[in-house]
Amino acid sequence: xNGAAIAARGLEKRFGPVAALRGVDLDVPAGxxxxxxxxxxxxxxxxxxxxxxLARPSAGSxxxxxxxxxxxxxRGRVGYIGHATFLYPxxxxxxxxxxxxxxxxxxxxGVRADALLAAQGLEAxxxxxxxxxxxxxxxxxxxxxxxxHDPDVLLLDEPFxxxxxxxxxxxxxxxxxxxxxxxxxxLVTHELGRVARLADAAIVLAQGRVVHAAEGPELxxxxxxxxxxxxxxxVA
Amino acid sequence: xxxxxxxxxxxxxxxxxxxxxxxxxxxxxxxxxxxFHFALxxxxxxxxxxxxxxxxxxxxxxxxxxxxxxxxxIELENEALSGLALAxxxxxxxxxxxxxxxxxxLLVVEAITAGAFAxxxxxxxxxxxxxxxxxxxxxxxxxxxxxxxxxxVAVRTSYREVMLPLLLVPVLVPVLLGAVRATAALLASGAxxxxxxxxxxxxxxxxxxxxxxLFEFVLEE
Numbered sequence: 001x002n003g004a005a006i007a008a009r010g011l012e013k014r015f016g017p018v019a020a021l022r023g024v025d026l027d028v029p030a031g032x033x034x035x036x037x038x039x040x041x042x043x044x045x046x047x048x049x050x051x052x053x054l055a056r057p058s059a060g061s062x063x064x065x066x067x068x069x070x071x072x073x074x075r076g077r078v079g080y081i082g083h084a085t086f087l088y089p090x091x092x093x094x095x096x097x098x099x100x101x102x103x104x105x106x107x108x109x110g111v112r113a114d115a116l117l118a119a120q121g122l123e124a125x126x127x128x129x130x131x132x133x134x135x136x137x138x139x140x141x142x143x144x145x146x147x148x149h150d151p152d153v154l155l156l157d158e159p160f161x162x163x164x165x166x167x168x169x170x171x172x173x174x175x176x177x178x179x180x181x182x183x184x185x186x187l188v189t190h191e192l193g194r195v196a197r198l199a200d201a202a203i204v205l206a207q208g209r210v211v212h213a214a215e216g217p218e219l220x221x222x223x224x225x226x227x228x229x230x231x232x233x234x235v236a
Numbered sequence: 237x238x239x240x241x242x243x244x245x246x247x248x249x250x251x252x253x254x255x256x257x258x259x260x261x262x263x264x265x266x267x268x269x270x271x272f273h274f275a276l277x278x279x280x281x282x283x284x285x286x287x288x289x290x291x292x293x294x295x296x297x298x299x300x301x302x303x304x305x306x307x308x309x310i311e312l313e314n315e316a317l318s319g320l321a322l323a324x325x326x327x328x329x330x331x332x333x334x335x336x337x338x339x340x341x342l343l344v345v346e347a348i349t350a351g352a353f354a355x356x357x358x359x360x361x362x363x364x365x366x367x368x369x370x371x372x373x374x375x376x377x378x379x380x381x382x383x384x385x386x387x388x389v390a391v392r393t394s395y396r397e398v399m400l401p402l403l404l405v406p407v408l409v410p411v412l413l414g415a416v417r418a419t420a421a422l423l424a425s426g427a428x429x430x431x432x433x434x435x436x437x438x439x440x441x442x443x444x445x446x447x448x449x450l451f452e453f454v455l456e457e
Contacts, residue, residue: 054321055457076324086319088246088310090253102242103323145319 089131243333375415
């Protein structure tokens with residue numbers, strides 16, 4: 001752990017009269033992993049999109065990496081894997097990765113695309129249109145897309161949604177390897193059972209506020225679920 | 237510049253695979269030509285020549301509206317627009333890449349439609365093909381610039397098919413003014429007048445620079 005990879009203070013986001021986030025403070029150390037938990041509509045995805053540089057905060061400050069607040073450079077440091085895959089169905093898996101690599105100014109996009117396809121076990125499907133992929137394959141390709149520029153910080157929004165148990169387990173192991181490799185992870189999930197394996201801290205969001213923070217032994221499934229239900233229940 | 241080339245490559249490759257945008261634009265503009273062919277009197281060739289430039293550009297605008305809407309509809313699938321917005325570059329380059337792709341596809345449609353127009357209305361476009369191409373290129377640049385910007389605005393609204401023409405057509409007045417006048421002078425005398433060309437060049441420059449700057453905010457959530 002060498003300094004904060006993500007530091008947010010008083011982060012707010014409003015969509016017209018609706019406040020999606022109301023003063024969120026966040027610190028994630030470099031190489032750390034944070035799980036964002038909470039009921040639907042709590043503001044988890046909005047927070048992740050702010051961290052990714054896709055949206056501008058209505059108030060508060062946000063720093064990614066070495067104190068940098070420039071959102072353009074920030075976008076180059078984070079890999080964002082959202083609900084949707086960001087893939088073009090008419091392009092092949094390889095073409096999708098080459099396109100993403102070019103967007104990020106990666107040298108030798110073809111070489112990088114081939115390396116990522118191999119890492120995801122998708123070499124055999126490299127020339128198939130992404131539109132013909134199963135949910136699990138599309139998710140693996142989407143992860144490859146998020147890693148195309150070798151980001152320091154990886155943001156994942158419910159990456160287990162729609163995956164069968166075997167695919168979800170493969171993804172858990174892959175994310176664990178990425179952590180071991182020194183990447184900082186922020187993960188939105190409803191799967192409390194996976195939190196202890198993937199994160200070293202968790203926060204629960206409800207109605208745009210942090211209502212509970214947990215780390216260490218508190219991340220065990222039973223304790224986390226009890227704390228989660230208590231925190232969310234109090235707010236509701 | 238990397239981002240511009242990447243978006244251009246992706247848009248042209250996607251269109252090459254599906255061909256749905258060019259085909260629908262072309263069919264629509266050819267249908268407009270057919271409708272005008274039956275609407276205008278057969279026994280008044282002078283009237284036809286007088287209104288031909290306006291009709292031609294009306295067909296181009298209708299075709300462009302169809303194509304621009306489709307250009308951003310492909311970015312909605314799998315939320316690809318967010319993937320574009322994640323590029324660590326000035327988002328104006330994304331705009332330029334998409335506008336350039338739209339401009340090239342529009343030129344293809346315009347060239348074929350002009351040929352059909354010449355046949356349908358017995359207009360001698362052959363001798364003025366080169367200067368006409370320069371008018372089409374300049375007029376389409378303004379059309380593609382504002383069309384791309386407003387299509388990106390409209391695509392996230394509930395009524396994007398209605399929203400795009402409502403936003404775009406009023407802003408296109410100077411482009412249409414310059415393009416129709418230049419085309420009319422070309423058909424009448426075979427010479428290109430400087431005034432309309434200057435209007436087109438200035439409008440294109442303002443639209444391109446303005447859209448480049450504004451696109452950052454258009455993609456903002």
